[in-house]
Amino acid sequence: MTLAEISSNLLYVAFVAYLIATFIFGGAVKGNKEGTFKSESRWGKVAITITLIGFAANLGYFFTRWGATGHAPLSNMFEFTTAFGMTLVGGFIILYFLYKTPVLGMIVLPVALLIIAFASMFPSEVSPLIPALQTNWLAIHVSTVVIAEGILAISAAAGLIYLLKVVDLTKKSKQRMGLEAIMYSLVLVLGFVIASSFFSLTGYEAEFTYVDKEAKDAAVTYTMPPIFGMNEYVALTDDAMTPLVEMPAIVHAGKLTTVTWSILFGTVLYWLIRLVFRKRIAAILKPFVKNVNIQLMDEIGYRAVIIGFPVFTLGALIFAMIWAQIAWSRFWGWDPKEVWALITWLFYAAYLHLRLGKGWQGEKSAWLAVLGFIIIMFNLVAVNLIIAGLHSYA
Amino acid sequence: MEKLQCQCGHVNPPGTKLCESCGRSLTEKEQNSKLVDMRYEGTARRSQTYNKSIIDKVWNFFSSVKVGVGIIVFLLVAAAIGTILPQKAFVPANTEATIKDYYADTYGVVGQIYHALGFHDLYSSFWFIILVGMLAISLIIASLDRFVPLYKSLKNQRVLRHPSFMGKQRIYAEGPGAEDTLKKAEEKLTELKYKVRTDKNGLLAEKGRFSRWGPYVNHIGLIIFLFGVMLRMMPGFYIDESLWIREGETRAIPEVPGYYLENKNFELENYSGEGGEEIFGEALDRVGTVAKNYQTDIVLYKKKEDALPGAVDGQEVVKEYPIRVNQPLKFDGYAIYQMDFRLDELKAMTFSFINKETEDSFGELTIDLIDPKKDYELDNGYSVKLIGYYPDFSGFENGEPQTATPLPNNPGFLVKLFTPETPEGETSFITIQNTVEPLGENDYKLAFQSVETRDVSGLTVRKDSTLPILGLGGLIFMIGVAQGMYFNHRRFWIQQKTDGTILLAGHTNKNWFGLKKDLNQVVEYASLPAYTDQQDEIDKQEKAEKEGEVLS
Numbered sequence: 025m026t027l028a029e030i031s032s033n034l035l036y037v038a039f040v041a042y043l044i045a046t047f048i049f050g051g052a053v054k055g056n057k058e059g060t061f062k063s064e065s066r067w068g069k070v071a072i073t074i075t076l077i078g079f080a081a082n083l084g085y086f087f088t089r090w091g092a093t094g095h096a097p098l099s100n101m102f103e104f105t106t107a108f109g110m111t112l113v114g115g116f117i118i119l120y121f122l123y124k125t126p127v128l129g130m131i132v133l134p135v136a137l138l139i140i141a142f143a144s145m146f147p148s149e150v151s152p153l154i155p156a157l158q159t160n161w162l163a164i165h166v167s168t169v170v171i172a173e174g175i176l177a178i179s180a181a182a183g184l185i186y187l188l189k190v191v192d193l194t195k196k197s198k199q200r201m202g203l204e205a206i207m208y209s210l211v212l213v214l215g216f217v218i219a220s221s222f223f224s225l226t227g228y229e230a231e232f233t234y235v236d237k238e239a240k241d242a243a244v245t246y247t248m249p250p251i252f253g254m255n256e257y258v259a260l261t262d263d264a265m266t267p268l269v270e271m272p273a274i275v276h277a278g279k280l281t282t283v284t285w286s287i288l289f290g291t292v293l294y295w296l297i298r299l300v301f302r303k304r305i306a307a308i309l310k311p312f313v314k315n316v317n318i319q320l321m322d323e324i325g326y327r328a329v330i331i332g333f334p335v336f337t338l339g340a341l342i343f344a345m346i347w348a349q350i351a352w353s354r355f356w357g358w359d360p361k362e363v364w365a366l367i368t369w370l371f372y373a374a375y376l377h378l379r380l381g382k383g384w385q386g387e388k389s390a391w392l393a394v395l396g397f398i399i400i401m402f403n404l405v406a407v408n409l410i411i412a413g414l415h416s417y418a
Numbered sequence: 419m420e421k422l423q424c425q426c427g428h429v430n431p432p433g434t435k436l437c438e439s440c441g442r443s444l445t446e447k448e449q450n451s452k453l454v455d456m457r458y459e460g461t462a463r464r465s466q467t468y469n470k471s472i473i474d475k476v477w478n479f480f481s482s483v484k485v486g487v488g489i490i491v492f493l494l495v496a497a498a499i500g501t502i503l504p505q506k507a508f509v510p511a512n513t514e515a516t517i518k519d520y521y522a523d524t525y526g527v528v529g530q531i532y533h534a535l536g537f538h539d540l541y542s543s544f545w546f547i548i549l550v551g552m553l554a555i556s557l558i559i560a561s562l563d564r565f566v567p568l569y570k571s572l573k574n575q576r577v578l579r580h581p582s583f584m585g586k587q588r589i590y591a592e593g594p595g596a597e598d599t600l601k602k603a604e605e606k607l608t609e610l611k612y613k614v615r616t617d618k619n620g621l622l623a624e625k626g627r628f629s630r631w632g633p634y635v636n637h638i639g640l641i642i643f644l645f646g647v648m649l650r651m652m653p654g655f656y657i658d659e660s661l662w663i664r665e666g667e668t669r670a671i672p673e674v675p676g677y678y679l680e681n682k683n684f685e686l687e688n689y690s691g692e693g694g695e696e697i698f699g700e701a702l703d704r705v706g707t708v709a710k711n712y713q714t715d716i717v718l719y720k721k722k723e724d725a726l727p728g729a730v731d732g733q734e735v736v737k738e739y740p741i742r743v744n745q746p747l748k749f750d751g752y753a754i755y756q757m758d759f760r761l762d763e764l765k766a767m768t769f770s771f772i773n774k775e776t777e778d779s780f781g782e783l784t785i786d787l788i789d790p791k792k793d794y795e796l797d798n799g800y801s802v803k804l805i806g807y808y809p810d811f812s813g814f815e816n817g818e819p820q821t822a823t824p825l826p827n828n829p830g831f832l833v834k835l836f837t838p839e840t841p842e843g844e845t846s847f848i849t850i851q852n853t854v855e856p857l858g859e860n861d862y863k864l865a866f867q868s869v870e871t872r873d874v875s876g877l878t879v880r881k882d883s884t885l886p887i888l889g890l891g892g893l894i895f896m897i898g899v900a901q902g903m904y905f906n907h908r909r910f911w912i913q914q915k916t917d918g919t920i921l922l923a924g925h926t927n928k929n930w931f932g933l934k935k936d937l938n939q940v941v942e943y944a945s946l947p948a949y950t951d952q953q954d955e956i957d958k959q960e961k962a963e964k965e966g967e968v969l970s
């Protein structure tokens with residue numbers, strides 16, 4: 025086996041370990057019928073051990089890949105997103121050892137699995153580094169950011185558990201809708217994974233030429249059947265499906281097609297789940313949070329932000345500025361990625377200040393924590409893929 | 419407003435909520451609440467006390483956390499709006515008119531509106547800068563409003579507090595104790611690294627008070643940072659110049675008196691995917707060429723102190739250095755960065771002087787495209803006079819040739835050719851593609867032979883004297899957040915009444931979980947009465963009431 029192969033196998037091991045641990049955490053929580061927490065803590069120990077093994081394998085993946093590629097594996101969408109999945113588990117481990125709460129694992133690990141699966145849909149080949157990335161600051165800056173985001177995201181997981189516990193699912197309300205919308209969007213990510221895997225297994229590919237927004241000729245390869253066509257497209261592949269609609273030049277119809285297929289697959293999957301269980305997804309999870317101490321969840325959520333905020337400041341603002349000063353001659357340039365890091369930072373600053381007053385603890389904080397996670401994911405996914413800037417990975 | 423005298427005799431400044439000395443509640447609101455508001459120790463804050471003059475009103479506005487959060491949220495939303503479409507610095511246009519057209523052409527109506535609202539240059543807009551200024555003012559006023567009274571209050575803490583103060587703390591216990599309870603509690607708390615003070619029948623144990631200054635330290639850091647950002651608008655603190663320099667050229671560095679830069683060579687290297695780079699093969703196949711290195715090899719010269727202006731030998735070599743991305747040249751507080759380049763700019767063109775009919779050549783001449791000569795003498799009385807030079811020829815206007823830029827992208831020459839046969843000269847206009855003979859058919863022409871090219875390196879010259887200030891601000895901010903977030907302030911008050919009853923109260927600004935962990939150890943060791951978390955009690959009660967409502 026080459027180092028690169030060892031690396032991808034270790035990632036596989038980590039994935040499987042997290043999957044197993046998810047079920048054991050779930051079992052630990054569900055098995056706690058009388059609320060004695062004895063069996064919960066016993067099974068919790070088993071689950072955290074498996075999580076730790078998975079995390080070790082995950083770190084193994086990271087460092088062997090570092091060795092194989094010669095640079096910190098934080099340089100493209102696959103690597104960065106995988107690292108985020110890893111630090112999410114890392115953040116969970118820190119907070120598990122502070123508070124010993126298996127229910128947190130039951131929520132965090134599936135999300136981490138989803139993120140790693142999502143990452144694997146992007147090309148995982150080794151990218152050569154452009155000159156701006158050839159510096160130790162790549163490792164220093166990006167790893168600090170991704171660790172901070174992993175910790176901050178735990179606050180959203182705690183928030184989600186809090187909401188599952190307190191939101192009344194028997195009555196129609198904005199809260200119930202919001203909670204189910206969160207569940208639905210997680211299923212959509214799964215929809216993307218399934219759609220991508222399906223079309224790549226069937227080997228779908230269609231090439232087109234088109235005219236881009238600067239009125240230049242360009243080419244694009246679709247990996248999913250084209251629902252939307254690029255501006256003034258011409259098909260190069262013979263048996264390709266003819267796009268249903270042609271989009272104007274500012275819309276990247278290829279990416280829009282991917283999003284549409286993901287939504288289609290995800291929505292079908294969502295309704296299948298609802299049909300099988302005859303319940304909202306939030307309601308399926310509700311029994312698992314029966315014995316949750318919501319005060320503790322509130323505290324975990326707050327603590328995660330408190331631990332993560334200074335790390336985020338260091339990585340996403342201070343190290344980022346130092347590097348930008350060295351590479352681009354100015355420490356700040358209002359590049360979209362920089363701006364979204366600033367937005368994330370301001371958001372958590374607002375969260376901390378709101379919590380100074382009593383009225384914002386508990387449920388409102390929980391919603392804010394979830395919103396924070398959405399902002400982080402937006403910066404990770406949307407800004408990279410849609411709003412291209414200097415940091416664009418894809 | 420008047421000073422407030424507490425039952426214990428202490429005279430408190432107006433606006434105080436909890437007596438500075440014994441902790442009794444002084445206002446009706448505090449007296450009626452189940453738990454005291456400990457955030458600022460019940461001290462008199464200016465913003466809560468005065469609301470008469472305009473100054474009071476402004477002060478109160480900016481010291482409100484609600485207003486502070488409001489400003490933060492406004493900034494956040496504004497920042498997000500600025501990323502919907504690219505900012506003007508990122509669009510391929512550079513005059514007001516072309517920028518406006520770019521937004522309209524590329525993004526249609528949305529682009530027009532975005533541009534009309536000024537969002538294309540949002541971060542330097544007047545209102546955005548005002549918002550940042552308001553943030554700074556709010557930071558300063560809110561911090562002063564709280565820090566001063568909080569500092570005084572924590573500095574002058576008494577050990578003994580009134581039972582009503584203790585009873586309204588979130589962590590509270592009351593019950594019988596043993597004779598040595600206080601002593602053992604002191605022992606255990608000392609072991610847990612608390613600072614313990616005793617007074618008569620009571621003790622005050624305290625840990626991590628310095629963490630209470632964290633927010634103020636980090637706010638100071640932010641203010642220093644914002645001050646640094648403001649300073650760069652002052653002349654002299656900040657230089658940002660671009661310098662295009664051709665291979666072989668030596669140029670004075672703009673805004674850096676006395677220094678010259680020579681570009682010896684510019685190099686652009688792409689990944690080959692071969693040799694040690696096979697690992698990148700797959701990625702290169704997918705995305706095409708990827709740059710590996712941009713580099714300008716330079717020589718930095720400094721004018722000698724005593725050199726005459728313009729003297730050729732009046733320069734000494736300071737440094738030879740390869741400027742690369744991530745490796746700027748640094749000297750004397752300045753830095754020069756590799757930012758851009760143009761490959762293969764035309765340098766010189768060589769022509770042959772020929773007779774159109776016989777194609778006999780009468781010699782060659784080379785025209786330097788940056789610094790062309792006026793006259794070119796060939797042998798045997800043949801010569802060329804350059805009447806007009808248009809480095810970036812863009813067409814004729816009213817019969818006059820025009821140049822779009824001063825860069826030699828598409829050189830055009832208006833020349834007069836002299837031969838012994840045609841002493842008056844023949845006029846001809848030469849561009850790369852063709853030759854025009856505006857004054858009638860000629861016998862001779864200049865035939866294009868060859869061209870020399872060279873690379874041009876785009877460098878940025880930067881001096882930023884505010885960097886140390888910004889760095890200091892950042893450092894102080896980090897110290898402040900770590901101080902306030904990774905540590906917390908924990909306190910226990912314990913008193914033993916004459917009948918042996920123990921009163922215990924505990925408070926922390928954060929991390930109640932950690933406080934309880936400490937307390938559990940003390941309770942066990944010193945057999946203190948069991949404590950309750952009164953917040954839990956209140957929550958439970960509220961919940962029960964709510965459910966009661968539902969049931970009834």
Ligand code: HEM
Nearest residue numbers: 373376380480481482483486553556557560633636899902
């Ligand atoms: C981007 C700007 C700001 C940042 C990054 C920031 C950061 C912080 C942090 C990290 C804390 C500590 C919070 C905690 O320990 O839970 C804090 C506390 C505080 N901040 Fe800010 N802040 C900012 C702006 C403001 C503004 C504009 C105000 C104006 C009202 C303000 C007022 C306060 C107050 C009153 C506290 C609590 C102090 C205490 O508990 O003693 N902050 N700030």
